[in-house]
Amino acid sequence: MLPEGEPRVIADIRDALIIREGGLFLLTDTDGSIPLNNDSGFGLYHNDTRYLSGWDLSLIGVEPIVLLSTAEMGFAEEQVMINPELINERGETLPNGSLEIRRQRVLDQGFLESVRLTNFALVPLTLTLQYQFDADFADIFELRGIRRKRRAQLLTPRLHPDAVTFAYRGLDDVAREVSIQFRRKPDLLDRHRAVFHLNIEPGKAEEIGVAIAVDRPAGAGTGSTRQSILSLRESHSRWKESSTQVLTSNELFNAALDRSIADLRMLWTERGPDLSYISAGVPWYDTLFGRDSALAAMMTLALKPQLARDVLRCLTRLQGKVMDPAREEEPGKIVHEVRQSEMANTGEVVFGRYYGSVDSTPLFVLLAAEYYRWTGDLELMQELQSAINAALVWMERYGDLGGDGYLEYAKKTPRGLDNQGWKDSWDGIVDEEGNPLGPPIALVEVQGYMYAAKKGIADVYEALGDPERARQLREEAITLRRRINADFWMPEGYYALALDADKKPARVVTSNAGQLLWSGVPSQARARRQIDRTMRNDMFSGWGMRTISSSARRYNPMGYHLGTIWPHDNALIMAGFKRYGAEAELNEIATAICDAAFAFPYYRLPELFSGSPRSAHHAPVPYPVACRPQAFAAATLPSMLTSILGLVPDAPHGRLYVVRPRLPFWLDFVRLSGLRVGEGTVDLIYHRRGSRTVVELIGKTSPVELVQTRRWPWR
Numbered sequence: 001m002l003p004e005g006e007p008r009v010i011a012d013i014r015d016a017l018i019i020r021e022g023g024l025f026l027l028t029d030t031d032g033s034i035p036l037n038n039d040s041g042f043g044l045y046h047n048d049t050r051y052l053s054g055w056d057l058s059l060i061g062v063e064p065i066v067l068l069s070t071a072e073m074g075f076a077e078e079q080v081m082i083n084p085e086l087i088n089e090r091g092e093t094l095p096n097g098s099l100e101i102r103r104q105r106v107l108d109q110g111f112l113e114s115v116r117l118t119n120f121a122l123v124p125l126t127l128t129l130q131y132q133f134d135a136d137f138a139d140i141f142e143l144r145g146i147r148r149k150r151r152a153q154l155l156t157p158r159l160h161p162d163a164v165t166f167a168y169r170g171l172d173d174v175a176r177e178v179s180i181q182f183r184r185k186p187d188l189l190d191r192h193r194a195v196f197h198l199n200i201e202p203g204k205a206e207e208i209g210v211a212i213a214v215d216r217p218a219g220a221g222t223g224s225t226r227q228s229i230l231s232l233r234e235s236h237s238r239w240k241e242s243s244t245q246v247l248t249s250n251e252l253f254n255a256a257l258d259r260s261i262a263d264l265r266m267l268w269t270e271r272g273p274d275l276s277y278i279s280a281g282v283p284w285y286d287t288l289f290g291r292d293s294a295l296a297a298m299m300t301l302a303l304k305p306q307l308a309r310d311v312l313r314c315l316t317r318l319q320g321k322v323m324d325p326a327r328e329e330e331p332g333k334i335v336h337e338v339r340q341s342e343m344a345n346t347g348e349v350v351f352g353r354y355y356g357s358v359d360s361t362p363l364f365v366l367l368a369a370e371y372y373r374w375t376g377d378l379e380l381m382q383e384l385q386s387a388i389n390a391a392l393v394w395m396e397r398y399g400d401l402g403g404d405g406y407l408e409y410a411k412k413t414p415r416g417l418d419n420q421g422w423k424d425s426w427d428g429i430v431d432e433e434g435n436p437l438g439p440p441i442a443l444v445e446v447q448g449y450m451y452a453a454k455k456g457i458a459d460v461y462e463a464l465g466d467p468e469r470a471r472q473l474r475e476e477a478i479t480l481r482r483r484i485n486a487d488f489w490m491p492e493g494y495y496a497l498a499l500d501a502d503k504k505p506a507r508v509v510t511s512n513a514g515q516l517l518w519s520g521v522p523s524q525a526r527a528r529r530q531i532d533r534t535m536r537n538d539m540f541s542g543w544g545m546r547t548i549s550s551s552a553r554r555y556n557p558m559g560y561h562l563g564t565i566w567p568h569d570n571a572l573i574m575a576g577f578k579r580y581g582a583e584a585e586l587n588e589i590a591t592a593i594c595d596a597a598f599a600f601p602y603y604r605l606p607e608l609f610s611g612s613p614r615s616a617h618h619a620p621v622p623y624p625v626a627c628r629p630q631a632f633a634a635a636t637l638p639s640m641l642t643s644i645l646g647l648v649p650d651a652p653h654g655r656l657y658v659v660r661p662r663l664p665f666w667l668d669f670v671r672l673s674g675l676r677v678g679e680g681t682v683d684l685i686y687h688r689r690g691s692r693t694v695v696e697l698i699g700k701t702s703p704v705e706l707v708q709t710r711r712w713p714w715r
Contacts, residue, residue: 010041010143012624017071018282020266020629021107021232023047024214025282031066032079032103033057036134041143041283044111044178046214048287048341050143051166051178054134054192057103057115059127062086064101072602074266074629075232076106094121099200108228111212119200129208131194135166135178139343141351144284148348157191164191172345176215183209239265243304244675246641249668253594253637256603260637263604263629264300264307274317276310280337281607281627290315290334290360291422292631294367299571299635301374301649302642305676308371309380315364316387320355320394325412327354332394334360336420350415358409358420361391361399362449369456372463376651376678381460388457392473395450401440405480406499407450410439421446422569423512423547427554428561429498432507434553442499444488445512448519451480455520455714463652484521488513493529495522509539509549511569517576520714527580534573535585542614543596544570544589550611557611557621564623567593567605568632571639578643578659579712587664590640594666596620597637605633645670645686648713651678655705657713658695663688677704 017028027042028034034042036054044052064081071077081101086094098121105113119125135154142148155167163181170176180194184207188195198206209225223231240261248254267279269288279285280292294315297308320333327350328336336357344352368388372381381388401408409420418426418436421443429437458473488495488505495513496505514534517527534540538549541557544565548555555563570593577586592614597605599619607630610621627633644667646659656677663670663686670686680702687694697706 010039010145010625013040013283014622014624016040016042017069017077018628019071019073019075019077019105019107020279020282020286021075022109023269023271024107024111025286026077026105026107026111027283028055028077030069032069032077032105036132043138044212044214045140045283045286048140048339048344049176050138050140051135051176051214052111052133052212053136053138054132056132058130058132059083059101060130060195061128065096073229073233074262075108075236076104076229078105079103092123094123094125099125099127104225104229106225106228106232108223108232110214110216111210112223112225112228113210113212114207114225115209116205116207117198117200118205119202122202124202125198125200127198127200129196129198131210132192133164133180133194134192135168137166137168137170137176137342139341140284141341141343141349146343146349148343152342159189159191161185162189164189164194170342170345172342174342174345177213178215179213179217181211181213183211236262236265239268242306244302245671245673246303247671247673249670250666252598252603253667256594256597256605257637257641259597259603260605260634261303263634264296264304264631266629267631267634268307274310274313277314278307278311278631281630281632284625284627285337285630287340288314288318288335288338289631290318290336291357291363294334294360294363295568296631296635298363298367298370299568299632299639299642301370302647302675303638305371305374308367309375309377312364312368312371312380312384315360316384318353319387319390326350327352328356328412328416329353330355330394330398332361332390332392333398334364334391336360336417350413354416356409356411356413356416356420357424358399358407358443359422359446359449361394362407362446362453365391365395365453365457366449369453369460372460372652373456374649374651374677378463378652381464385464388460392454392457402442402503404503405483406442407446408440408442410441421512423561425560427559430506430508430548430552430554430562431500432553437498437500437506440501443512444484444495444498445515445519447480447484447488448516448521451477451484451521452519454480459652481521484516485523485526488516489526492533494533495530508552509533510552511539511545511547511566511573514545514573514576515569517580518572519576520579520712522580524580527576528582531577531580531582531585535588537613540589540592541565541611542592543609543611543620544592545573546611555611558623560608563611564608565596565611565620566608566632567596567636568639571636571643574640575643578646581660581710583660583662586643587662590644591664591666593636593640604628605636606630607633641670645672645684647675649677650713654678654703655707656682658684658706658708659712660710661686661693661695663693673699678702680704682706 034055043050068080082097083099158165165179186194280289297311318335320329399407455477458470461470606626606628646661648657683699
């Protein structure tokens, strides 16, 4: 292990296998192992703590050949290995492939693993199988490179005839334990090793099972590995079946969309009443982030509006109540992130319950408005009314630092985030010279979020019987829209990234301005110019839209927010393009993003990838430490499909608008079954006929009127 206090910076997890279920996740190398003393962050995690830091299976004297290693299910892994050619102790040759080693593991209230060794040779096989293991209880922030002044001591492991328990009492006085229990008693067991001597007859198999419990008694609540896999597969299937069913003519797209839905299920976290959320991403952000949960829920409303309902309740429960500068908490403010690790609990990092986000609050209000448009669920709006009121008051009283009607941020604690929009890296917001902008900073897309939130939630207040508040919000939105167009628009034909402390615009071409289109702030003429500027080659790489122009001084195709491509960013830009009638450009970006998804393992879009131009090799360059799965990225294809199909709901008035649908060349048809609008569902089928896309209503369970139109309904 590294010396105490020595920082560890993880540089590359591109090939890591990742599975997650129920608040646990496992990060392993390509062979499914957690190498001892690894510096890549491999391990078994819970609550931002690495419990198991070593888990290595070997055959003493034999280096197996790995034929298959997959984590495609999302909650389970499988490795299949065979032996190389061997000479046994009697001088007999054991041909290559005579021994099959099949390892299956699953996360189901713990970590279950079974290893089945099958002898396909004509002679008995005598083998020694060895597990090596360790637990360091390292904090996720420690693993990401934050140096700790001190650390509590690991307790002496407790040894039992068939089990080992590692324990740690942290500086936060929380006891953490991980217990390893073998289903079969090892021939040798010490604190870091288990050895099994096996003699396998021809045609026979031997199996070794292990149950690893995190903060539970060894073996508690755990069945067999196979039973757990079958049970979870059924659970995941039911979850998918409760969503809108989508079938298209493109099998690759079907697979990629199915992966997106599976990833959302993989990230879904239930922590008790009104505490369910979409985890932001594995491995670094496996917790609640207000922005991420709100946006991911909003982007998937057409597929699963129940996510939005639960996320709204969760964010309401954690909404700011008091003034606490150390956490940047303020009344009505929506939480940025919640952590439960040792360093968060002790205050070594500020992120235990941290509110340093300028956009979580308007996105919460916008999510409520959009959820209401899809469902007409006035009962939930009544339940949330005080929380929505508080969020609106926060925007006016606390979020407007300059008193000029804009949402701005400046960190209130030295340990807080320098940047508090979605580009929240320290260097993510720069001016045209490449220098970090000085706070307070007003981001262009955040003003758009606030505009759309006020405009959308006004309809909710109208329905709740408060027409005066609705009128006031609409007037505020109109004024805000006028001011954004006056202060952020650049004569060169694009919207500035932000205004700095002196209200000087940052004249940098970025994707933030593309997101502004999503909110509906630009006029038609300015939207057209912004779209044209966004589609130039310095922004569009061929794989998607970069976060910043390649002609900008700080551009770096591998810069976290300074030139990479974020799928969710592209999805919001596509939604903006749709709003302003730029279907051709929308389909061009959609094609690029889908091509990227098809190139990544399991058709899974990662958190981000390189902004390098598309080359003849037809493979996007991975970002070395991107989260996968990640909530934003998992929501990208559902959001993109909603835009392509032109779905705009008005459930309170019993209508579903279909606005200028245009299928891209790689989709001949799309069928939606069980699309929820209000209290009922509709079934639609889209056909591409030449340059036209035809839509048919083929079934419904409520009196929803299908309105096909060329105009956006919410101008």
